[in-house]
Amino acid sequence: MLGFTLLLVGMFDFAVAATGAKPYTELRFAPLPEVKLPKYDRFVLQNGMVVYLIEDRDLPLVSGSALVRTGDRFEPSDKVGLADLTGEVMRTGGTRKHTPDQLNQMLEQRAASVETSIGETSAGAGFESLTEDLEMVFGLFAEVLREPVFAADKLDLSKTQERGSIARRNDAPDDIASREFSKLIYGKDSPYARTTEYATIDKISREDLSQFYQQYFYPNNMILGIIGDFDSKKMRELVQAKFGDWKANPNLPKLQLPVVKQAKLGGVYFVNQPQLTQSSILIGHLGGQFNSPDYPALGVLNEVLNGFGGRLFNEVRSRQGLAYSVYGSWSPRFDYPGLFVAGGQTRSNATVQFVKAMQTEIKRTQTEKVTPKELAFASSSTLNSFVFNFQDPKQTLSRLMRYEYYGYPADFLFRYQKAVAATTAADVQRVAQKYLKPENMVTLVVGNQTAINPPLTQLAAQVTAIDVTIPGSPQPQAQN
Numbered sequence: 001m002l003g004f005t006l007l008l009v010g011m012f013d014f015a016v017a018a019t020g021a022k023p024y025t026e027l028r029f030a031p032l033p034e035v036k037l038p039k040y041d042r043f044v045l046q047n048g049m050v051v052y053l054i055e056d057r058d059l060p061l062v063s064g065s066a067l068v069r070t071g072d073r074f075e076p077s078d079k080v081g082l083a084d085l086t087g088e089v090m091r092t093g094g095t096r097k098h099t100p101d102q103l104n105q106m107l108e109q110r111a112a113s114v115e116t117s118i119g120e121t122s123a124g125a126g127f128e129s130l131t132e133d134l135e136m137v138f139g140l141f142a143e144v145l146r147e148p149v150f151a152a153d154k155l156d157l158s159k160t161q162e163r164g165s166i167a168r169r170n171d172a173p174d175d176i177a178s179r180e181f182s183k184l185i186y187g188k189d190s191p192y193a194r195t196t197e198y199a200t201i202d203k204i205s206r207e208d209l210s211q212f213y214q215q216y217f218y219p220n221n222m223i224l225g226i227i228g229d230f231d232s233k234k235m236r237e238l239v240q241a242k243f244g245d246w247k248a249n250p251n252l253p254k255l256q257l258p259v260v261k262q263a264k265l266g267g268v269y270f271v272n273q274p275q276l277t278q279s280s281i282l283i284g285h286l287g288g289q290f291n292s293p294d295y296p297a298l299g300v301l302n303e304v305l306n307g308f309g310g311r312l313f314n315e316v317r318s319r320q321g322l323a324y325s326v327y328g329s330w331s332p333r334f335d336y337p338g339l340f341v342a343g344g345q346t347r348s349n350a351t352v353q354f355v356k357a358m359q360t361e362i363k364r365t366q367t368e369k370v371t372p373k374e375l376a377f378a379s380s381s382t383l384n385s386f387v388f389n390f391q392d393p394k395q396t397l398s399r400l401m402r403y404e405y406y407g408y409p410a411d412f413l414f415r416y417q418k419a420v421a422a423t424t425a426a427d428v429q430r431v432a433q434k435y436l437k438p439e440n441m442v443t444l445v446v447g448n449q450t451a452i453n454p455p456l457t458q459l460a461a462q463v464t465a466i467d468v469t470i471p472g473s474p475q476p477q478a479q480n
Contacts, residue, residue: 035386035414038393040400041232041328041420045240047248048220052400053235054227056393062228063394064138066145067405068123070216073191073258079203081162081196086150086209087118088158090125093151095143100154103140110139114144120192121335122405123216131229135238142242145217159201166198170468173280173446176271177343179395180466181282184341184442187263189354192336198472200413218249223405225397226464260337262286264442268460271446271468279351279447283358284341290332291408295418297427298330298435303378304330304370305342311361311374312342322346322354328362330435334406340436352458355443362441365432368426382420389413 041053072083091114094100107113112129114137125145129137170176182193224243227237262285283397292298305312305328328342342362346354370378390396403412444466445456456463 001418003091017041031037035390035417037390037400037410038395038396042400043236045219045244047244047246048218049243049246050223050404051236052223052225052240052397053230053232054225054393054397055230055232056227057229059228061128062134062138062226062230063126063128063129064224064226065124065126065398065401066225067223067401068125068216069221069255069405070118070123070212071121072118073120073189074255075212075326077189077194078192078200079208080194080200082204082208082212083118083123084196085155085158085162085201085204086212087116087123089149089150089155089209090213091116091144092156092158093142094149096147096149097143098140100151103144107137107142108136114141121333134230135187138238139242146243146246148213149394150213152206155204155206155209155233162196162201163198166196166201166470167473169195170470173273173276174345176468177275177280177282177444177446179270180269180446180468181284181341181442181444184264184267184269184444185262185284185286186260190260190263191258192260198470215253218252218264219243219246220248223401225401227394227397255337260286262440265440266442268443268456268463269445269466270456270463271444271466272449273446274448274450276348276448277451278345278347279354279445279452280343280345281351281354281358281446282320282341282444283355283362283441284339284343285437285442287330287338287340288332288435289337290334290412292332294330294431294435296416297423297431298332299364299382300375300378300423301415301428301432302329302364303381304374305361307381309377311364312358315361316344316354316357319355320357322350322357326358328358334402334408348448349453350448351445351452352454352456355445355459358367359438359441362436363438366429366436369429372425375423375425375428379420379423383417386417386420388411 007320021340038054038056042051044050070083072080075082091103092100092373094103098106103114110130110133112127112133114127116125116127117123125141127137127141169179179193179195183190186193188194224239226239265285288295288298304310307313312326316322323344323346326342326344328340330338330340332338342358344354344358389399399413400410402408409415443459445452
């Protein structure tokens with residue numbers, strides 16, 4: 001076996017010598033090209049609708065999207081699921097001029113699409129079309145935004161599908177972990193953690209959808225972006241024709257963002273899933289926002305912890321062999337605090353060892369300054385990944401719209417890029433000490449209680465069990 005290994009090494013050395021190839025450690029790459037924003041037009045209709053246009057003539061295609069200031073965080077707590085259903089049935093329920101079947105047929109015949117949805121912090125609508133079909137498809141897009149009818153039968157169908165999703169929500173351990181971890185951090189009644197239930201779905205009516213829509217969908221509450229194969233002057237005329245006569249609402253509701261504070265400070269929590277052969281683990285606490293002046297240094301810290309060559313990978317995965325995938329990330333949000341969350345999956349009997357190893361590495365970022373090699377690797381990884389934010393003009397348009405939506409400067413990413421390049425080892429240690437709070441870290445394990453040995457009580461004297469039984473779900477019948 002030794003001889004065979006030496007033969008392989010010799011063959012590799014010969015191949016390298018024959019081709020003149022260099023070992024990867026000696027490879028040198030050209031500096032990254034400067035990233036520039038493509039030319040774009042921004043204008044505002046008289047009714048207050050903000051519009052972005054980017055011409056891109058590479059393909060005979062046009063696509064567009066709209067952002068509306070709303071979100072499921074503003075739905076009533078006893079009707080969780082209302083925003084999602086509104087966003088779905090807005091498209092599937094047809095318009096005043098076209099039934100759902102007519103809409104579907106007209107779009108399918110032209111390989112076009114019009115879609116709508118409402119997420120946590122915004123509503124979105126989009127369309128895609130061949131250039132030759134633009135006027136017709138854009139007209140349907142405007143109809144869906146302006147004249148949805150929320151057909152009752154389509155609402156019933158969506159509610160049935162949502163009930164099916166509720167019934168299946170405990171099928172995947174990672175989904176359980178993510179859902180329950182959010183409840184531990186934000187609180188089970190927080191709009192950022194609450195879940196749709198059978199009871200909340202049952203309370204939602206067609207009138208609720210219509211009222212939710214009528215509260216937020218106005219041109220002066222919307223940003224529209226269009227990119228593709230068009231002439232900007234003609235596109236302006238088309239936007240004006242389809243949206244210019246839409247009446248603004250001078251009395252838009254002033255959106256009050258939900259108050260956020262960490263619900264559980266520390267502690268170990270457990271969801272028993274006897275069928276599992278490994279544990280899904282999350283560790284973390286409340287995080288921050290993208291507009292923090294320390295976000296660039298925290299981004300570098302993420303790279304110190306993560307990926308090939310990161311501390312978690314090297315120690316927890318490679319040296320101790322405790323997990324195939326492992327991660328730790330400061331994950332901010334635009335206008336409310338995100339999370340710091342670390343985690344991974346490990347075999348049941350290594351659960352406690354995995355948690356302790358993760359805790360050790362997180363604390364080590366506070367006590368040990370990163371080495372010059374670590375800093376260079378983390379900074380270059382962050383900067384190299386930066387260019388992927390601008391792979392195509394469509395991505396750029398999306399960012400321009402999103403930054404305006406949340407009140408960020410259009411050059412936010414470029415400021416971030418410069419700050420990352422200026423980040424020092426001292427900066428990384430400073431933000432680790434300032435923002436990572438081991439005493440506040442919540443630990444959640446989803447796994448097989450009988451197979452976890454040593455037990456979780458080695459992590460804390462009290463381990464709190466979480467019941468994930470779905471309220472209102474039918475109970476299995478006892479067998480005679």
